[in-house]
Amino acid sequence: MANIIRILTGFAALAALAGCTETTGGGATMQASPSGPPLITTMDASVSNAAVSACRDALDAQTDGTVQVVGSEFSEANSAVYMRVGANGAPWRCLVSNDGRGASLMFLGSEGAA
Secondary structure, three states, rough: OHHHHHHHHHHHHEEEEHHOOOOOOOOOOOOOOOOOOOOOOOOOOOOHHHHHHHHHHHHHHHHOOEEEEEEEEEEOOEEEEEEOOOOEHHHEEEOOOOOOOOEEEEEOOOOOOO
């Protein structure tokens, strides 16, 4: 009986945490420039972990702040991995082969925009 109560308590705690969201910095998230490519926020299961890791590592090496992968698109030519960086969520895109070679980064925000 005690085990059942512990299990039910654990499920209740997980359910309560499911509604939690993380906020960073309290500032507004930087939008992608309307004149550039869109920031994709859905994940394509065809994009390999190697491609995602290569892009995350390349962006992490060039920026300060936490890198968060927010979307990806698969293509036979190059996959695209979309990321946000730092407290303001600066938008970035990385084109990379699906085996993780040749990661090329592009800032998607407006230069000088807050």
